[in-house]
Amino acid sequence: MKKGPKETEEGARRLSRRAMLLGSAQAAIVATLGARMASMQVDQADTFRMLAEENRINIGLIPPARGLVYDINGVVLADNEQHYSITMTREGAGDVDEVLARLDRIIALDPERLEKARGELKARSPFVPVTVAERISWEDVSRVTVNAPALPGVVAELGRSRIYPQGPDMAHVVGYVGPVSDYDLSQIDDQDPLLQIPRFQIGKTMVENRMERDLRGSAGTKRVEVNAAGRVMRELDRVEGIPGADVQLTVDARLQNYVQARLSGESAAAVVIDVTNGDVVGIGSAPSYDPNVFVTGISTKLWDELNEREVEAPLHRRPLAAKTVQGTYPPGSTFKMVTALAALEDGKVDADETVRCVGHTDVFDVRFHCWRRSGHGNMNLNESLKQSCDVYYYDIAQRVGIDKIAAMGRKLGLGERHELPMSAIRSGIMPDKAWKREARGEDWRIGDTVNASIGQGYVSTSPLQLAVMTARIATGRSVTPRLVRSIDGVEEPSGAGESLGLNENNLRRIRSAMYDVSNHSRGTAYRTRIAAQEFRMAGKTGTSQVRRITQAERDAGVTRNADLPWNRRDHALFVSFAPADNPKYAVAVVVEHGGGGSTAAAPIARDVMLQALYGGTPPLSAYPSASRSAIAAQQRRLEPLLREIRPGRDTDEA
Structure with a gap:
């Protein structure tokens, strides 16, 4: 149907209004977009330029060079290669x-x-x-x-990567590094972004671990250009990081090499302390392992071997454990100096009075035996230490009491966790009445005091603690062990210590008795004395039981250590200082299940002491004449295990 003029005119007016509305809307949109574009291009230009740059350029971290570890003479113990x-x-x-x-x-x-x-x-x-x-x-x-x-x-x-030129010699001192694991990240409160770098290495044990922040250094940065997929196209610039601090230890690599060689074939530990300043110059544990195998990741087979999972009991000798600080043992007769000093300082005992040893002491209905079944006869302080009579200490311990004995033990460094940069250091146990109530929920008994008086029962010490005890007896000062000499050339405080406040006359009596242990013909360590007059040694043997000897066995005859399985034999211990008249070094040796202290531990301690005093292989004249042929054979046997070690980054390995 054909529209009239009026209808056509009305339709045109409607179309014009719609066109105007649409055009206005379009114009508003265009104006808004224009304003927004202007704002982005002018007002927010810097912001969006920065965002675009961040999409194109990534900032990465550059791992710093790890600090080196040196010995006391500048020999490199941990290097980067x-x-x-x-x-x-x-x-x-x-x-x-x-x-x-x-x-x-x-x-x-x-x-x-x-x-x-x-x-x-x-x-x-x-x-x-x-x-x-x-x-x-x-x-x-x-x-x-x-x-x-x-x-x-x-x-x-x-x-x-890290390398350890001294290999097994320093494994239990320096430790090793390894890639950061999820477990590491969960255990440490460290926000350093370096730890997020794939396969970045951190200290896992010992000095490498305990001094991680000093050795690690600070990261550098680099700017790299990446494409849309995130692939690196080129490096734009870099700022190198700050290398880690170099650390100098107190350990002497040459002496340490000898210590490890001398301990070879044993499950043992030896500690050598310079008593003048507390420096730990030797601290060896055997058997050892090569820390280099851990740097890139150890195989499952080797890990099982080091953990002795394929070795049948009882021959587990724990090569990964630093027995010097992680192993604790009954100190046996090496503890007798503690009991004697406690009694002398308390005034309950006169050094010249005697106690009769008939081979045992009865405390109520319990019999405590002396190691010599027939007894020692009348014993004073000097004779009791020289011949290591147990009954003498059973008697004086009951008079002085465990609390005063324990206080003396702590004064001499036992039952204390000495803070060295080593892993899992144990404090041992220096028991008293309060300790037993708290730890065992029981009252202390007189029999506990009798056992403790000769370093048995609840008493537990590490080789490091025994070396500290000996150094304090030798000097009368609170010698504190020091393993780090300097960090980036800044020397750490000395461990010489202050006076213990003990009566010097009492200390002289103990030192004199220890001298006789090694130098009197009836002394328990006479056969392993030092013959060189200027280096005469004072010492004390110790043998600690790891099993209970029944009365039936005593009646039939106590089984010899040699006839027992290895893990049921007594521990052998020896502590010493020398020269006796002007002490320089204190030595403590523990041979696990070694049998007797005089036969297993004392010879090692004597040889290590001479090596330290001479600064190398001692002349045969330093040994008793009867021992010289055996010592010469021993030196030939050890020669392949000893290396020529020079300061700096060169080492000649045999």
Whole structure:
């Protein structure tokens, strides 16, 4: 139907209004967009320029060089070495399994490391490099480079890692580093972003662990250009980090090498302290292990071997344990000086009065035996230490009481956790009445005092504590062990200590008796004395039981240590200081299940002491004439284990 003029005119007016409304809306939108664009381009230009730059440029961390560890003479104990590694990217390789198979034919790859690399290649982004092999030789690098066309995605890289030139000698002192694990991150309260770097290494044990923040240093930074996928295109600039602090220890690498050699074949520990300043110049534990195997990741097989999981009991000798600070043992007769000093200081005992030893003491209905079944006869202080009579100490301990004995033990450094930068240091036990109530929920008994008087029962000490005790007796000062001499050239406080406040006459009596232990013909360590007059040694033997001897066994005859399984034999101990008239060093030796202190521990302590005093192999004239042929044979036997060690970063390894 045809529209009239009026209708046509009305339709035109409606269309014009709609067009105006639509045009106005469009104009408003365009104006708003224009204003927004102007604001972004002018007012917010800097902000968006920064955001764009951050999308294009990433800031990364550069691991700093780890601080070095030196011995007292400047011999490097922990160093950093450049090494070659092989990395692979999944993106570049294409067929990962095929390329890895080719690489394995060119250079021998560790199967365990290879399997781990396969898992990492699958888990990580295709352009992230994964380490396939570490510490490879230059010859292997050459082979990989020559075969590069057949190995897409494979690159040989130059890196830096930790190395321990002294190997097993310093394993229980310096420790080792390893890659940061999830467990490490959960255990440490450290926000250092370096810890997030893949395979970044931190100290795991001993000095490396306890001095981690000093040795680690501070990260550097680098700016790299990345594409939209996040792949690095080029490096724009870098600022190197601050290297970690160099740490100088008090340990003498040459003496330490001898200590480890002398302890070889034993499950034992030895500590040597310079009594003038508390410096720990030797602190060896055997058997040991090579810390270098931990740096790149230890195999499961070797880990099981070091944990002795494949060794049948009772021959577990714990190569990973630092027995010097982590092992605690009944001190046996080496504790008798503590009991004697407590009695002398308390005034309950006169050094010249005697106690008759008939081979045992009865306390109510319990019989406590002396090690000599027939007894020692009348014993005064000097004779009791010289011949190590037990009954004498049973008697005086009951008079002075356990609390005063324990107080003296603590004054001499027992039952105390000495703060060295070593892992899992144990404080041992210096028991008293309060300790037993708290730890055992029981009252102290007289029999406990009798046992404690000769270093048995609840008393437990480490070789380090025994060395400290001996140093304090030798000097009358509160000698404190020191393992770190300086950090970046700044010397740490001396451990010489102040006076213990003990009566000097009482100390002289104890020292005189210890001198007779080693130098009197009836002394228990006479056969292992030092013959050189200027280096005469004062000492004390100790033998601590690890099993109970029944009355039936005593009646039938106590079984010899040699006839017992290894883990049921007595521990052997010896403590000493020398020269006796002007002490320089204190030595403590513990041989686990070694039998007798005079036969197993004293010879080691004597040899270690002479090595320290002479600064090297002593002349045969320093030994008793009857022992010289055996000592000469021993020196020949140890020679292959001793290395020429020079200050600096060079070491000649035999």
